[in-house]
Amino acid sequence: MKLNQSSGTKGSVLIITILTLTILAFLCATSLYVASQNLNAGMQTSSWQQSLSGSETGIDLAIRALNISSTSPSTAWAGWRTGSLPSGTSLPTSEPTVSASPVPTAPPDSTHYNYLPSTNSNASLTVTNTEGATSVATWVTIDTAGMLPSQDTNGKQWYRVRATGQTAVSGPARVSGNRLDNSLRNTIGLLLNRKGGTFLGPTRTVEVILQPLSSGGWLRAITLSTKLTISGSGIVDSFDSSSAMYSTNGQYDLAHHLTHGDVGTASSSGSAISGSAHLFGSLAYSGPAVSGANATTVSGSITTPFNPTIPGTLDPVVKSGNSGWTWSNVTPQVNANWGPNMTTTYAMSNGLPKDSNNNVLTSVTATSTDPTAPTFFIFNSDFTVSGGHTFTVNSTSTDPNNPNYIVIWVKGKFTTSGTGILNQSLGSHVVWIVDNDITTSGDSYMNPGGYAKNTAFVQVSGAANPDGTFPQSHKVTVSGSGNFIAQVDAPNSTMVVSGGGYLVGAAIAGNLTVSGGSGFHYDEALSGAVSASLGNYAFASWFEDNSAPGRGINY
Amino acid sequence: MTLVEVMMSAAAGSLVLGAILTAGVALQRSYMAVEAYSTAGGDQLRVLDYVALDCRRAMSATMAGLTGTTPQISQGSWVNTGGTTTTDNRGVVRITGGTGQWVPSGTGPTSLILALPSYYDSANSYAPLNPTLTTGAITYGTGSVFVIYYQDGNNFDRRVVIQNAAGTTVLDTTTPIATNVSTFTVTAQDLTSTLSCAITFSPKFTFLPTASAITGTTVYCNTFLRNAGARN
Numbered sequence: 001m002k003l004n005q006s007s008g009t010k011g012s013v014l015i016i017t018i019l020t021l022t023i024l025a026f027l028c029a030t031s032l033y034v035a036s037q038n039l040n041a042g043m044q045t046s047s048w049q050q051s052l053s054g055s056e057t058g059i060d061l062a063i064r065a066l067n068i069s070s071t072s073p074s075t076a077w078a079g080w081r082t083g084s085l086p087s088g089t090s091l092p093t094s095e096p097t098v099s100a101s102p103v104p105t106a107p108p109d110s111t112h113y114n115y116l117p118s119t120n121s122n123a124s125l126t127v128t129n130t131e132g133a134t135s136v137a138t139w140v141t142i143d144t145a146g147m148l149p150s151q152d153t154n155g156k157q158w159y160r161v162r163a164t165g166q167t168a169v170s171g172p173a174r175v176s177g178n179r180l181d182n183s184l185r186n187t188i189g190l191l192l193n194r195k196g197g198t199f200l201g202p203t204r205t206v207e208v209i210l211q212p213l214s215s216g217g218w219l220r221a222i223t224l225s226t227k228l229t230i231s232g233s234g235i236v237d238s239f240d241s242s243s244a245m246y247s248t249n250g251q252y253d254l255a256h257h258l259t260h261g262d263v264g265t266a267s268s269s270g271s272a273i274s275g276s277a278h279l280f281g282s283l284a285y286s287g288p289a290v291s292g293a294n295a296t297t298v299s300g301s302i303t304t305p306f307n308p309t310i311p312g313t314l315d316p317v318v319k320s321g322n323s324g325w326t327w328s329n330v331t332p333q334v335n336a337n338w339g340p341n342m343t344t345t346y347a348m349s350n351g352l353p354k355d356s357n358n359n360v361l362t363s364v365t366a367t368s369t370d371p372t373a374p375t376f377f378i379f380n381s382d383f384t385v386s387g388g389h390t391f392t393v394n395s396t397s398t399d400p401n402n403p404n405y406i407v408i409w410v411k412g413k414f415t416t417s418g419t420g421i422l423n424q425s426l427g428s429h430v431v432w433i434v435d436n437d438i439t440t441s442g443d444s445y446m447n448p449g450g451y452a453k454n455t456a457f458v459q460v461s462g463a464a465n466p467d468g469t470f471p472q473s474h475k476v477t478v479s480g481s482g483n484f485i486a487q488v489d490a491p492n493s494t495m496v497v498s499g500g501g502y503l504v505g506a507a508i509a510g511n512l513t514v515s516g517g518s519g520f521h522y523d524e525a526l527s528g529a530v531s532a533s534l535g536n537y538a539f540a541s542w543f544e545d546n547s548a549p550g551r552g553i554n555y
Numbered sequence: 556m557t558l559v560e561v562m563m564s565a566a567a568g569s570l571v572l573g574a575i576l577t578a579g580v581a582l583q584r585s586y587m588a589v590e591a592y593s594t595a596g597g598d599q600l601r602v603l604d605y606v607a608l609d610c611r612r613a614m615s616a617t618m619a620g621l622t623g624t625t626p627q628i629s630q631g632s633w634v635n636t637g638g639t640t641t642t643d644n645r646g647v648v649r650i651t652g653g654t655g656q657w658v659p660s661g662t663g664p665t666s667l668i669l670a671l672p673s674y675y676d677s678a679n680s681y682a683p684l685n686p687t688l689t690t691g692a693i694t695y696g697t698g699s700v701f702v703i704y705y706q707d708g709n710n711f712d713r714r715v716v717i718q719n720a721a722g723t724t725v726l727d728t729t730t731p732i733a734t735n736v737s738t739f740t741v742t743a744q745d746l747t748s749t750l751s752c753a754i755t756f757s758p759k760f761t762f763l764p765t766a767s768a769i770t771g772t773t774v775y776c777n778t779f780l781r782n783a784g785a786r787n
Contacts, residue, residue, distance in 0.1 A: 023579060030586045034593065041597045048604065090685070110717045147688040158688055180645075180732055184601055207674075209686050209693045219715045259690070282691045288748045289783070294615065294624070301691030304783040541693040542781040543674055547681055554681040555671060555700060 044181060047133050047167040051204040052544075054165025055316055057123040060141040061116060062161040063537055066142070066210065067266055069107055077104045079120035082112050085143060091162055095139045107159065113143035118166070132199075135168045145209070153260045153282060153300070154219055154527065156212035158540065164205045184546075193548045205545040210537040211249065211303050213264070213284055218331055219505045220262035221281060221522030225310055225468070225491065227511040228263065228271040228290065230279075234502070234519030236261035237280035241451050242525040250400075250451060251481070252504055252521040252546070259299050261522045264306045265290070265467075277514070280363050281522070284538055297427055303538040310491045310508060312464040315433065316376075316409060325376065327433070331489050331508060332456045332526075334431055336407055343376045345471070351384025351415070352391065353377070363392040366406030366428045374405035374431070382436070383410045385444070387418025397427030403454055409433040414457070416444035423447075434474075438490070441480030442501040452485050452505030452523045459490035473510065478518075487526060584760075591759040598711075598733035599774045602754055605713055605732055609669050609702045610750050610778035613785045615672035618701055619722070620656035623700070625670040626750060626785060631659040632666070633703055633716060635727050646710075650727035655716060666705040667741045667752060673698045677717060677725045692784075698725070704752075706739040707731070711754060716722045735759055737771050751777045 004421075069076040082104040086092055091113060097547040098117040108114045118124045118137035126135040145160035152158060222228070222238055230236070238260040239253065240246035246256050261281035265271055268287035273279065282300030283293055286307055293302055316327035316336075325338040346353030346361070352359045368375045385391045395404040405425060413436040416422050424430055424447040432438075438457055447455055462471035470492035478484050478501040488495070488507040495509035505523050514520070547554040615624045638653030655667070673696035675681040684695045697720035704713055710731040717725040733756070741752040755773040 020575075023575070027579075027582055030583070034586055034590050037590065038596075039591045041593065041600075045600050046606075086683060093683075122655060145685050147686065151688045153691065160686060178732075180601060181597060184732075207683070209688075211691075285783075299690065301693075302783045393598075539781060539783070541614075541672065541686065543672055544608060545683060546608060546676065547683075554675050554677075555702065555717070 005242065028541075041181065043132065043169055047169050047202045048204070049185075050136050051165040051167045051202040052135055052165065053205040053208075054123060054136045054138040055163045055204050056165070058116070058121070058138040058163025058165065059161055059206060061121065061123060061138075062140050062142050062159075062163065063210065064117075065114075066107055066159065066537060073105045076107075077114065079122075080104050080114050080116050081120075082108060082114050085111060085113055090158070091141050091143055092270075094120075095164070107157065108143050110144050110146070110148075111227045113141050115142070116140040124164075133167045133169050137168075139164055139166075152212065153262055154212070158212065159210045160207065160263050161210060161539075162205060162207045163205060166201055166203045168201045207541075207543050207545060208539050211284075211301065213303075213306060213308070213538055214537055218360040218526040220264055221260075221505075221506055221520045222263040222512060223308060223310065223508045224263075224265040224512055225267065225510050226267045228265045228273075228285075228516075229271065229513045229515075230273045230277040230509075230519075231275045231515045232517045233276045234514055234517050235278045235280060236263060236514075236520040236522070238522040238524050240524040241453070246524070249449070251449070252502075252523075257521070259526065260524055261520060262300065264308060266306055266308055266310070277519070301540055305536075306536055307536050308406040310464070312461045312470055313433075313458050313489055313491060314463060315435065315460055316407075329458055329489065332431070332453075332458075332487055334407070334456075334506075335372055336376070337372055338376045342373070343378060345378040345380055348379060348381045348383065349414075351386060352384060352389070353379050353383075362390060363394055364406070364408070364428070365396070366404035367396055368405045369402070371405045371429070374407045374429075377406070377408045379408060379410045379412070380422075382412035382415065384413070384415040385420035385422050386415075387420050388422045390423065391427060392423040393428050393430050393555075395425045395428035398425070398452055400426050400449070400454055402426050403429035405429045407431045407433065409435075411435050413437045413439070415439045418439065420430040420444055421446055424450060424455060426450055431456045431458060433458050433460065435460050436473040437477070438488075438493075439475075439477045439479075440484065441478060441499065442482030442484035443480035445484060445486070447485055450485055452526065453488050453526055455486040455505075456484055457488045457490070459493055461490070461492040464491075464507070470510075476509065483521075569638065571628055588760040595735065595756050595772065596736070599754075599756060599772065602711055602733045603682040603774055603776050606667075606704060606750075606752060606776045607778045609671065609704075610776075611781045612671055613669040613702075613780060614672055614782045615697060615784045616701075618657050618668065618670070618699075620658060621668065622659075626780065627668045628665060629657065629659060629668060630661060630665055631657055631663040632705070633715075633727075634658045638724050639648050643748060646731050648650070648729040650724060653724050654722055655718070655724055655727065664707065665739060665741065666703050667750075669702045669704075671700040671702060672696075673700055673717075677719070704739070705760065706736055709735055709737075709757070711736040711739060738773075749777055749779050751775065 065076040076341045104114045118139040121138045123138040140163040142159050142161050147158045149155050149157045238258040241250040259280040264284040268285035268290050271290035274292050279298045283298050283302045284306035287304040311330040316325045324340050328335045349360050366375050397404045422445050472491045476490045476493045476495040478497045481500040483502045483504045485504045487505045490509050492510045495512045497514045497518045500517040502519050502521050504521045508525050610651050635650050635653050635655035638650040640650045642648050676684050684755045686693050699718045711733040712729050714729040714730045716727045735757045737757040738755040753773050755771045757771050
């Protein structure tokens with residue numbers, strides 16, 4: 001059979017070609033769509049993360065400025081500007097225009113804010129010829145947010161820092177095809193900018209509240225380099241021996257107590273608060289959370305980090321040519337200077353000093369009224385007041401507010417044991433420099449009616465190593481049911497307070513265990529004896545503002 | 556043209572068209588698989604971003620019906636009564652009004668419960684509020700804000716509950732932030748410093764569902780709780 005070949009079938013080649021090209025075009029379009037979506041999603045995510053890095057860098061820049069503001073204001077605020085708060089205590093929500101605003105020389109007061117424009121920020125970066133984000137910009141504001149220094153334990157100003165990181169993406173302003181991504185990363189593109197202004201691109205804003213932490217060791221009840229363990233039913237609180245309102249005759253009184261028994265630990269690993277113990281103050285720490293610390297057991301704030309510089313404690317040193325002795329210590333602040341004939345060294349007999357005639361001494365007397373040239377004795381080995389013995393530190397003064405000063409350097413252990421009693425006269429100011437363990441109690445170290453400012457124990461740790469550790473480590477044991485009134489500066493010690501008695505004063509230690517109903521009554525009068533300089537700032541609050549009010553998106 | 560020629564050309568044409576059809580279907584299937592893979596990757600990134608975002612800014616708080624404080628992992632669900640519910644075309648459920656509380660249930664989904672500061676002023680277009688410093692603690696507005704993560708069928712939901720100081724629900728929004736989720740596991744042991752959770756996504760396309768086939772993609776989120784209060 002033969003079929004007629006119609007001339008009408010000649011166009012089939014064209015149709016088939018068009019059909020084939022159409023199919024291929026669809027395939028290409030699908031490929032491009034899939035590739036475009038992948039690219040946009042990847043670009044969104046990376047830009048989103050870069051914006052967060054930008055905003056967090058802004059926070060760090062603000063902390064640095066605050067930290068060095070008092071010592072290097074011109075360096076601290078280089079590139080910053082200051083302006084009046086737009087209304088009340090509200091910060092601007094979009095980047096202020098950089099103008100001839102004055103350059104700040106200090107942190108802002110209650111009516112101003114300091115800001116670091118993105119054009120002046122070292123954190124801002126522009127990159128050309130890149131497939132990814134072409135720039136990351138950061139602008140930062142600092143203000144007081146209506147918070148007052150009087151609301152802080154140490155009378156310091158808290159600050160609100162708000163930092164915004166912005167990333168400019170290359171290519172067309174186009175959002176991902178997934179609307180869920182748009183809700184999360186809602187500033188990625190098109191004409192949206194939920195923070196106002198003209199900037200287009202992912203924008204992330206972080207707001208932190210910075211709590212100032214004072215560096216002085218006596219600005220809080222307890223300063224530790226490592227672990228804190230508090231158990232039993234004891235408390236940590238405060239009073240003020242210099243105030244009739246917050247003490248009774250200069251002594252702790254629960255009815256007049258205060259809630260500034262602050263505690264800080266620079267390395268909190270293993271720390272815990274248990275039993276019915278309670279901190280009437282704030283807790284600052286670095287490291288893992290302190291077990292059991294919560295709103296029920298801590299009355300004040302719980303903040304992190306806590307990175308204090310804890311100075312080492314040193315022995316007195318002989319001046320060149322044996323021309324005398326010097327000794328300085330940061331906490332308590334003592335800068336003593338003895339002439340060549342102003343020191344007396346005693347050998348020890350059964351723990352007590354003996355004179356050149358081998359007579360055992362049962363007392364020494366403070367006579368100096370000059371705190372920089374105190375009476376100075378050296379006990380050449382362990383000092384022990386054992387059961388049945390009494391040792392007395394006398395003074396010519398009877399006024400604790402105008403005392404006679406004495407420094408006693410114990411080149412060994414300091415021990416009061418059993419029924420041994422060490423009496424300190426009311427008009428004496430005693431600094432014990434101890435080279436080894438300290439063992440005492442409130443029942444055996446008697447300074448009734450005295451103040452912690454007049455009794456200091458300094459346990460020698462040696463100068464701090466570059467990594468913050470100390471070469472010497474000793475123990476401090478405070479036991480008994482009586483109150484032990486003193487300052488204890490033992491930066492690398494294992495300190496134990498037990499037996500139901502309280503340490504009335506303040507302490508610096510390596511690690512601390514408080515048990516058996518014991519606790520601390522921090523004497524706030526000690527804070528006036530040291531410079532209340534700022535050490536650093538801790539985050540009291542961290543919040544990322546991811547809202548888009550114009551789109552009904554919050555949280 | 557002979558019949559043989561027609562048959563042969565028809566056979567050849569069918570063969571070519573069949574090949575094109577098979578190739579097209581395979582390509583489309585491949586494209587869909589690639590897109591599903593891309594979508595799953597997006598879902599995974601989104602879930603990680605959401606959980607990390609909320610964990611970083613979480614604080615500690617108490618929730619009606621929940622024993623203990625947040626952050627917490629609990630089986631059960633948040634139940635709001637008396638409110639008005641609307642659902643949009645994206646599957647986002649919004650409830651306004653009424654009151655709610657956590658209802659523990661041994662058969663309920665494992666949920667991660669976080670509390671956030673009342674940072675926005677719900678009475679003023681959700682503008683940021685100023686902080687208040689009281690006895691060493693920072694607060695923003697009154698009321699409470701809770702974020703609850705849980706698996707609902709194949710969806711992974713993020714529920715944000717905003718209540719005023721009287722406990723009335725201002726806005727209760729449930730948003731499915733990922734699909735094809737097969738499991739949601741939260742590690743509780745690190746709740747005092749970091750929060751660890753794992754979410755497993757089921758693959759939408761599998762070529763040969765053999766015993767050795769990949770059953771899913773698991774993403775892990777380990778986030779440091781930055782607010783000290785959330786860690787205590």
